[in-house]
Amino acid sequence: MRIMLYRKLRFMAVILLASLAAAPSDGQTRRKTKKTTGSAAGMSRTSKKPKKKVAAKPAVPAIHYTTPRTTQSLAADMESMAARIRSGQFGIMAVSLTRGDTLFSHNASTPLVPASTMKMLTTAIALDRLGPSWQFNTEVLYDGTLSDSTIHGNVYLKGDGDPSLSGRYLQGGPSAPMNFLADELAARGIKHVTGEVVGDASAFDDKSIPEGWLTRYLQSGYAARVSALSLNENLVWVTVAPDGVRLEPATSAIALMSNVRTVNGRGARLSVRRSSDGTISVSGTIGSRSPPRRYVYVVEDPARFTTGALRAALIAKGIAVDGGIRLGTTPSSAVKIASIQSPTLDRIISAMNRESINHFAELLLRNAARGRERNVQGSAANGRSLLRQFFATRLGADSASLEVFDGSGLSTLDRVTPRAMVQMLGYAHRADWGPWFHASLPVAGESELLRRRMKGSPAQGNLHAKTGTTNDVIGLGGYVTAADGEVIAFSFIYNGADRWTAKSMIDVMGETLANFAR
Numbered sequence: 001m002r003i004m005l006y007r008k009l010r011f012m013a014v015i016l017l018a019s020l021a022a023a024p025s026d027g028q029t030r031r032k033t034k035k036t037t038g039s040a041a042g043m044s045r046t047s048k049k050p051k052k053k054v055a056a057k058p059a060v061p062a063i064h065y066t067t068p069r070t071t072q073s074l075a076a077d078m079e080s081m082a083a084r085i086r087s088g089q090f091g092i093m094a095v096s097l098t099r100g101d102t103l104f105s106h107n108a109s110t111p112l113v114p115a116s117t118m119k120m121l122t123t124a125i126a127l128d129r130l131g132p133s134w135q136f137n138t139e140v141l142y143d144g145t146l147s148d149s150t151i152h153g154n155v156y157l158k159g160d161g162d163p164s165l166s167g168r169y170l171q172g173g174p175s176a177p178m179n180f181l182a183d184e185l186a187a188r189g190i191k192h193v194t195g196e197v198v199g200d201a202s203a204f205d206d207k208s209i210p211e212g213w214l215t216r217y218l219q220s221g222y223a224a225r226v227s228a229l230s231l232n233e234n235l236v237w238v239t240v241a242p243d244g245v246r247l248e249p250a251t252s253a254i255a256l257m258s259n260v261r262t263v264n265g266r267g268a269r270l271s272v273r274r275s276s277d278g279t280i281s282v283s284g285t286i287g288s289r290s291p292p293r294r295y296v297y298v299v300e301d302p303a304r305f306t307t308g309a310l311r312a313a314l315i316a317k318g319i320a321v322d323g324g325i326r327l328g329t330t331p332s333s334a335v336k337i338a339s340i341q342s343p344t345l346d347r348i349i350s351a352m353n354r355e356s357i358n359h360f361a362e363l364l365l366r367n368a369a370r371g372r373e374r375n376v377q378g379s380a381a382n383g384r385s386l387l388r389q390f391f392a393t394r395l396g397a398d399s400a401s402l403e404v405f406d407g408s409g410l411s412t413l414d415r416v417t418p419r420a421m422v423q424m425l426g427y428a429h430r431a432d433w434g435p436w437f438h439a440s441l442p443v444a445g446e447s448e449l450l451r452r453r454m455k456g457s458p459a460q461g462n463l464h465a466k467t468g469t470t471n472d473v474i475g476l477g478g479y480v481t482a483a484d485g486e487v488i489a490f491s492f493i494y495n496g497a498d499r500w501t502a503k504s505m506i507d508v509m510g511e512t513l514a515n516f517a518r
Contacts, residue, residue: 063504065457065511071103074516078104081505081512088496093418094513097429097479098486103516108422111401111415112493115468117475118409118416119361123349123440124424125383125390126364127433129371132346136162136367138229140181140310141334144195154195154323155337156330157181157310159229159303161203161370161378163363164342166232168351174232175249175313177340178306182313184338193314196323199307200330203228204366204378208302211380212411219298223410226362227302228378231309233359234299238272238280241292245282250316253301253308253325255279266290303327346436353440353466354448358408365407380406397423409468421477421491429479429489441465441478444510454507458483458514465510468493474502480510484517 063081068074082090093108095101137160144153170176208225209218217223224234237248238256245258257279260270265287272295273281286293299305307325314321342348352360366378369386376382384404391399403415428437442448445460449467454460465478477491490513494502 068516075104082106086498091418091493093422094490095422096486108419109417112495113473114409114416115470115473115475116356116409117466117468117477120466122361122365122407124428125368129368132433132436134345136160136342138340139336140338141336143334149189150192152194154198156198158200158330161228161363161367162342163360178309178313181338182317186317193321197311197325198328199303201227201229201303202329210406212405212413222358224359225302229303229306231306234302235296238295239292242288249309250312251308252311253304257281259283261285350440361408395423395427418491422489425489457511459511462514463510474499476506480513482516
């Protein structure tokens, strides 16, 4: 009792002294601002704006990680940190995967909005269903006949829900995947298609916007539409340069109207607009020595956009196409003539979790529902059913409070408990695909979204976890190795307005777990 009392008094003294000495840093009192140039309907090119004073973030008195040497002292320290939250709901759970006991629990059974920590559930179910070496295949097929370098019939672009169909993995920019397929056809000696280019996105349902995505999200690149036939993460760039205006990737599905004049100089005065029918209009002037100006729009109809990109690529390769584009289903008798394969799933999930790519998560949830047999249509509803079954049968966990409306965590309707999250983390740690799951997570103080957090602490280079951040959510979930070598799985989820305090406490609790020994 005397030791416990001394430890509590020492902890309170550290908090008091740090509070008196603390002053908000520049990062706490000022936010960088950007202005958009061009259309308001999309992520536009950004430029610097003069700094101005803004309202200060609520000052959070400094608090440092502790050095607990018993489970009781760890729980007391963690409870003191959690109690510093002034409002909202804070759910926490930390479990030793090495010894199997619960180290700390605070509102662990409360269903909370997980934000991007939801991507860990998507990662687990995708790896469990498909395996880390799985690859997606986007195919080009034809019906009719092939003779004298002419396809007498239609060409079909059959989507497989590949989230990586972009210039991210291929040299040549956003048009690279469709150029690759067009090269395949040209290499077969094809010079003419008498029919149409038909896009087949039937692998997924036609619900392109998940439930719970707020309207204000929908023209931002992080909320791109969902389709089994997606290209360039369903974003189209409008590039304005002294030598002309172009779309990237090039596509016949979007009309582009240009009234841009090239003038002497390096500046530009441009207006970029998208009309209700999807036509993009660009007007103004650009200097002859100006660097290219780029503007990006969310694609409203990904399947048509991607299909139009293949048609444009075929024509650019000298292959004449008599017909236009449309959407449809590939006939069972169609013959494959070209295909493009994705990177392996482990590479895709690594990019998804380290950069928190919502588009990847949405497509992976639906692909997990399809399974390796590809005999179930990909949909968020089927993904929800699959996750609930996964929790009930594989984890032996209660799935009643698990609400899944998307794969990325952008939906405001998603609900997960910290307990369920830790149960999933424990299963992933033991699974044969566990090493790939671990490797996909950012590392504290060193990589991606955790690069600037927990630096110089026992968590740096040790704790690896997925972040989750929205206007009302701060979350972190993953693994950390304690000072005595035991592996701890943890989940921190905060919902409310006191996010800055919650973020600070999450980092300190993560550092404390890393410094724990018994």
